[in-house]
Amino acid sequence: xxxxxxxxxxxxxxxxxxxxxxxxxxxxxxxxxxxxxxxxxxxxxxxxxxxxxxxxxxxxxxxxxxxxxxxxxxxxxxxxxxxxxxxxxxxxxxxxxxxxxxxxxxxxxxxxxxxxxxxxxxxxxxxxxxxxxxxxxxxxxxxxxxxxxxxxxxxxxxxxxxxxxxxxxxxxxxxxxxxxxxxx
Amino acid sequence: xxxxxxxxxxxxxxxxxxxxxxxxxxxxxxxxxxxxxxxxxxxxxxxxxxxxxxxxxxxxxxxxxxxxxxxxxxxxxxxxxxxxxxxxxxxxxxxxxxxxxxxxxxxxxxxxxxxxxxxxxxxxxxxxxxxxxxxxxxxxxxxxxxxxxxxxxxxxxxxxxxxxxxxx
Numbered sequence: 001x002x003x004x005x006x007x008x009x010x011x012x013x014x015x016x017x018x019x020x021x022x023x024x025x026x027x028x029x030x031x032x033x034x035x036x037x038x039x040x041x042x043x044x045x046x047x048x049x050x051x052x053x054x055x056x057x058x059x060x061x062x063x064x065x066x067x068x069x070x071x072x073x074x075x076x077x078x079x080x081x082x083x084x085x086x087x088x089x090x091x092x093x094x095x096x097x098x099x100x101x102x103x104x105x106x107x108x109x110x111x112x113x114x115x116x117x118x119x120x121x122x123x124x125x126x127x128x129x130x131x132x133x134x135x136x137x138x139x140x141x142x143x144x145x146x147x148x149x150x151x152x153x154x155x156x157x158x159x160x161x162x163x164x165x166x167x168x169x170x171x172x173x174x175x176x177x178x179x180x181x182x183x184x
Numbered sequence: 185x186x187x188x189x190x191x192x193x194x195x196x197x198x199x200x201x202x203x204x205x206x207x208x209x210x211x212x213x214x215x216x217x218x219x220x221x222x223x224x225x226x227x228x229x230x231x232x233x234x235x236x237x238x239x240x241x242x243x244x245x246x247x248x249x250x251x252x253x254x255x256x257x258x259x260x261x262x263x264x265x266x267x268x269x270x271x272x273x274x275x276x277x278x279x280x281x282x283x284x285x286x287x288x289x290x291x292x293x294x295x296x297x298x299x300x301x302x303x304x305x306x307x308x309x310x311x312x313x314x315x316x317x318x319x320x321x322x323x324x325x326x327x328x329x330x331x332x333x334x335x336x337x338x339x340x341x342x343x344x345x346x347x348x349x350x351x352x
Contacts (some may be wrong), residue, residue, distance in 0.1 A: 020241070040244070044267025048237030052268075055241020055249070058225065059202060078230025082238070086227055171272045179244050 001134035003096050004029045004162035006155065007067075010138045013145070018182060020053035020066045024103030026096065028164040030067065038181035041167055041174050047076035050093050054083055057091035060182060063145065064090060070097040070111040077120070080152075084125025087150035094141065095152070100159040118154045126152045134158070187320050187345070188213040191279065195250060196223045198327040200277070202242040202249040204228065204235035208281040210346045211252055218252075232257035233264040236276065243274050248331065250277040255284070255300045255340065256293075265307055269336045276336040277327055282313070285342035304338050311338040314345040 001009075003026060011034045020040045021027045027041040040056075042049055050073060053066030073079065073095055083093060099112025111117055118131040128149050132140040134157035144151040191214050195203065204227050205215050219226045225247075229235030232253045239249035257280070269276050283290070284297025304311045310333075312326055313319075323339065330337040 042268075044271060045233075045237070045264050048233065048240075048264065048268065051234045051237025052241040052244075055202070055238040055243075056245040057241075058227070058238075059242040059245025059247040076231075076234055076237075078234050082227065082230060082234065175244060175272045175274070179246075182245060 002158050002160035002162070003098060003102065004033070004164075006096065006134055006137050006157060007033050010141055013138055013141050014065065018056065018062055018064045018178075020049050020056065020064065022049040022068050022072050025161045025164065026067060026069060026102070028167060029162055031167050031169075032162075032164040037177035040178040041169070043167065043171055043174075047072045047079075050079040050083065051076065053093065054079070054086070054091055056182070057088050058086065061090060062182065063092065065092045065094060065141075068093060068095045069102065070095060070099060070117060071101040071109045073117060074109055074111070074115075080121050080124035080126065083150075083152065084121070084127075087126065089148050089150050091150045092141070092144050093152045094155060096155050096157060098157050098159045102159065102161050106159050106161075118152075121152045121154070126150075128152065129154070131156065185317060185320070187317055188217040190320050191323060192217045192221055192224070194324045194327060196221065197324065198248065198331065200248045200250050200327065201225060202227070202239065202247040203252065204238050204249070205252040206230075206232050206235060206254065206257065208254040208283065210281040210283070210341070210343065211254075211279075214279070215252060231260065233261045236261055236264045236269060239276055240268055240272070240274055243276075248275070250279065252279045254281050256296045258300055258303050259296060262303065262307065265309070265336055270307075273334045274336075275331045275334045277330045278336060278338045280338055280340050281346070282340040282342040285344070286315075287343040287348045300340065309336050309338050311340065314339060314341045317345060317347075319345065
C-alpha cells in the first residue's frame with residue numbers, strides 16, 4: 001500500500017479527530033480524501049508536524065494525531081527525545097515510513113536502508129512505540145486511541161504518491177477553523 | 185531589580201503559560217525562574233525551530249506561548265518564522281540573548297551578532313533591544329503588543345543588560 005491508500009482506509013477513524021498533517025503531498029492527500037475543520041495542514045516548514053502536534057496535545061485535553069513521514073522526522077530528530085520525555089496520554093505520532101522523500105520525487109531516505117525509526121524512538125524515551133505494516137494501520141491506530149496512552153506508530157509502507165491538487169486554502173483559515181474545532 | 189523575576193512575572197501577568205527554551209549562559213537565571221513557576225509549563229527544546237513548532241501547537245491549543253533562545257537561533261529559524269509563525273499569523277514573543285554585543289568575550293559570537301538585527305529587519309519582525317536593566321520595564325508592553333498584532337516579536341537582551349559575564 002502507498003500512503004494515500006492508507007489514508008483512505010483509516011479515514012473513518014480520523015473523522016472528527018484533531019489532526020496535524022505533514023507538509024506537501026501527505027497534506028494534499030488528506031485534504032482531497034477527507035477535508036474537515038479539525039485537520040491542520042502544514043503548507044510549509046518541513047519537519048515540524050510532530051512538534052506542532054505535541055504542542056497542541058500539551059495545551060489541551062483532546063486527542064491529537066500527528067501524521068508525519070520518515071523524511072520529516074529525520075529532519076527534526078530532536079523531536080523524539082522531546083516527545084519521549086514529555087508525551088501526554090492524548091498524543092499519537094503516526095509516522096508513515098515509506099523510506100522516501102515523497103513530495104520531492106521519491107528520493108530514498110535512510111529508513112529504507114539501515115536506520116530504524118522505532119528503535120530510535122524507543123532509545124529517545126518514547127514508552128509506547130508500535131511498528132506495523134500498512135495493512136494493519138487502522139487496527140493499530142484504533143488500539144492506540146482506545147489505549148488512551150501516548151503512542152508513536154511507525155507504519156511501514158510502499159513509496160509512492162497519489163496525484164492530488166495543491167491546497168489553496170488560506171493558512172489563516174486553516175488555523176482559525178482548527179482552533180475553533182479544538183475549542184468546540 | 186531582579187530581572188529574571190520581572191520577566192517571569194510579566195509572562196505570567198500576560199497569561200503566557202507555555203514556554204520553551206534553548207539555553208544560553210546569560211539566560212540561565214530566567215530559565216530557572218520559569219522552570220520553578222507553577223503557572224508556566226516549561227518544555228526544553230533541542231533546537232529552536234522545533235521549539236517554534238511546539239509554541240505554534242500550544243497557541244492553537246489555547247495557551248499563550250513564548251520561546252527563549254540565543255540570537256544564533258535566528259540563523260536556524262528563518263524558514264520556520266516565515267512559513268509557520270508569520271504565514272499562519274501567530275503571536276510569538278522571542279526572548280533572545282544577544283550574544284556578540286558589548287562585553288562579549290567570545291569572538292565567534294560577534295559573527296552572528298552583526299547579522300541579527302539585519303535579519304530581523306528583513307523578516308519585518310518588530311525588534312526591541314534591552315541594553316540597560318531599566319529597559320525591562322518595557323517588557324509588559326511588548327508582550328501586550330505581541331498578542332495584539334499576532335506576530336513574532338524579538339526582544340534582544342545583551343550582556344550589559346544581564347550584568348556581563350562575571351569572571352569569564
